[in-house]
Amino acid sequence: MKVTMKDIAKELNISINAVSIALNDKPGVSESMRLKILRTADKMGYINEKHHYLSVFSKSNICILMQSYYANTGHFYSIVLRSIVERAKELGYISILNYFEDNQFEFPDCIIDRKVTGILVVGKISDQNLNQLKNTGIPVVLVDYTSLGDTCDCVLTHNKQGGYLITQYVLDKGYKRVGFFGDLEYSLSFSDRFMGYKQALVNRNTISDIESYINQYSILHETEKYVLENDVNSIVSLLKKSELPEVFVCSNDSNEAVTGK
Template identity: 30%
Template sequence: MKKIKKVTMQDIADELGVSKVTISKALNDKDGVGPELKEQILQKAEEFGYRISKISKDKVKNIAIFLDHKYFGEDTKAYFYVKIYQMITKHLSEIGYIGILTTVDPMNHAKELEQIINGQNIDGIIILGNLENDFLAKVRKTRLPKVFVDYYDELSDTDCVLSENIYSTYEITKHLLNYGHRDIGFVGSISVTQSILDRYLGYSRALMEKRIPIRQDWVIDDRSSYNEAIEFEFPEEMPTAFVCNCDETAHRLIKSLKQLGYKVPEEISIVSFDNDIYADICEPKLTTVAVDIEGIARTAVKIVKRKVETSPNYTKGISMINGKIIYRDSVVRVK
């Protein structure tokens, strides 16, 4: 059997037309190599399969994880970010990093950020979800490596890791169409979060392909501008199915429909997004898009590790993590 040649620093140097010393400095994070050349060397080393020595374990790396305080309130039902946070800390622990959680209170966001960054030895930042604008403005000014999760920052080129929303909701809306539904509504306040808007776009695309007009009275808000749950305002004429932006909203919707005397799914079918605890406790159990929380967390940690250990200027850009439809009992064919 042919022996595989081991890749050396000289191989990388020859490929890029630089000295072996330059390659060594870049791979060992030493001074004397510009950021652009360093990034080229790191990318080439990765392409060649060169094994870069792991960072010294003498200094533990600390990653600050910021999350809106409402997700840890006593009355909260939002498990999505809590599950992502738990998975991120698990992956950080596996590489010898420590995740330091800080819940952000809009009244004290400046103090919280300064205390964490200045008071502790922080090597990087992970932002979970959409936070208050003034807080995000202060985060952008920090020079620490940072990654946004489930949020795209339009005002900076910071890396972000997103669940793929548009195509997944398009596919689950098509599932309703394949079951004969043509009167399909959407439940979600599309102006409140990026993910709800993206899911609405996926729903809209599926209907537009079938030349089905979107009825605005069937687009129902589920939360206030402060992202707090509100009562549903139903139209006089109801559709035969709803696409909900998340499982928690679907759970509340089904309760409200039953109180009004509707049978689910016999009279109104429901599909949703997330595949969290509400998908199972609903009656009927929800057909929903399962978010790949493991994939989101693993990708976020991989990016922040690359930035912290080898190249603060490394940019991955937008990372989309695909979901998967889980078929359950909340959809029936139109008779």
């Protein structure tokens, strides 16, 4: 049997008129009650049967997409996600979190059914998958990432400047052998911090061969997977393969904790 407004009203113990007002986005019920009615209607299957109401329902949701690879990244992304959810809630939105695989990308149901008013992608996403999202017509914003091949709104920190300033600070303290510790393929933030580190070395103008210097003292690959797995032995092996610098400029706090710098 098809779900009716009467069924929804009965489920919530409210009037049919209140249900109708909420589903048709008309004034007369509080925003909290409107969302409660919309969610109950969706849970009971009414929204899917009545596509006329999808545009109304979509106004209350945002979709958060993040590669499953980042699910265990620890403190940083947990803060980002919590901040997004809390701020969205303050503005009257419900966040729907979906993990994805970049090489096997699939639209989550909330996007297919157009039950969201916007999409936030946290971390990396390929240009191909980004274009698929943009082609839905739903606004997309990238968080902690930007595409070099396609225009898209994004939210970034001053990673290059941060890498530059910390390296400059260490050099000003008199250290001569300064390496970089971080997986450059892990995220755009890491590579930007590395570029800041490298620029500080160039500007110092006392190193004859920058590339050889960096290769001698830096560890730029595979570090993050070992950090995430808390695989100390593998990290120690990486450290033993390189000539240790006096100081490591680390790509993030987790690297800093492991290297003890």
